[in-house]
Amino acid sequence: MSLAPPRLDKRTHGSPVGGRDPWLIAALLAPLALLFFLIGERIGEPVADDYDYLHHLLLTGSWSWFDGCGATLYWRPLARQAYYATLAPWMLDHPRLVAFAQIGCLCLAAALIYRSFRSALGPMAAFAVSTAPWMMESSRLLIAWPSCFQDVGALLFVSLAMHEAVAARLWSFLGAGLAALLCKEVAVIPLVTLMACPAIQLGGGRRRIWMLPVALLSAAWVAVYVWVYARAALELPGAGGTPLSSMA
Numbered sequence: 001m002s003l004a005p006p007r008l009d010k011r012t013h014g015s016p017v018g019g020r021d022p023w024l025i026a027a028l029l030a031p032l033a034l035l036f037f038l039i040g041e042r043i044g045e046p047v048a049d050d051y052d053y054l055h056h057l058l059l060t061g062s063w064s065w066f067d068g069c070g071a072t073l074y075w076r077p078l079a080r081q082a083y084y085a086t087l088a089p090w091m092l093d094h095p096r097l098v099a100f101a102q103i104g105c106l107c108l109a110a111a112l113i114y115r116s117f118r119s120a121l122g123p124m125a126a127f128a129v130s131t132a133p134w135m136m137e138s139s140r141l142l143i144a145w146p147s148c149f150q151d152v153g154a155l156l157f158v159s160l161a162m163h164e165a166v167a168a169r170l171w172s173f174l175g176a177g178l179a180a181l182l183c184k185e186v187a188v189i190p191l192v193t194l195m196a197c198p199a200i201q202l203g204g205g206r207r208r209i210w211m212l213p214v215a216l217l218s219a220a221w222v223a224v225y226v227w228v229y230a231r232a233a234l235e236l237p238g239a240g241g242t243p244l245s246s247m248a
Helices: 022-038 049-058 078-093 095-121 123-135 137-144 146-166 170-181 185-196 204-231
Strands: none
Touching: 022 095, 022 123, 022 137, 049 078, 049 146, 078 095, 078 146, 095 123, 095 137, 095 146, 123 137, 137 146, 146 170, 146 185, 170 185, 170 204, 185 204
């Protein structure tokens, strides 16, 4: 009789043989259920804040990474300057392509969340976690409204950061975290708390080592953010009679 400890079967919580995982495919496709709530809607068309960004980028001729991109609140260069400069022609001529691009990002985020939790929770529980955000009818706005890429992008890059942390890849984790911060400020919360996620098995020593570059990245982002606020004369939310509807 062998006294060696039993070896875990990776097919239980790891990748299935041959890389075929029906739960991963299901997680990848789950966000498509949001399209049900958008039947008959004119998705992807610019409205409200979208026109501020488009006007600034297409008509003013003043390009800078370090301003509000036509808005007086927030500095979100990936979700504004980069996103609108890339997709402006689609928003005006083929808005449905914008909606399809955003739902594609959601599908990718769902797959990354699933892969992050699969080893720790097993396929069924990981699928449940990865599909939770798409169970809310209000999530349809993430597809329908181009301005919501600030939320879609933050979710996508936080999901990628988690995926890279689970794989113990520090530099790609930091890169994804920075991209999330440049989409929306709220991404700083999951970024600084990811080390507490039970799916990330770094060990006590390595976990503490990772916390230092995360803190440095967050501090550097805050410093640049404050500088941009001063340089571009941006306003604080609610200051000067700013309507609450524009504080999203």
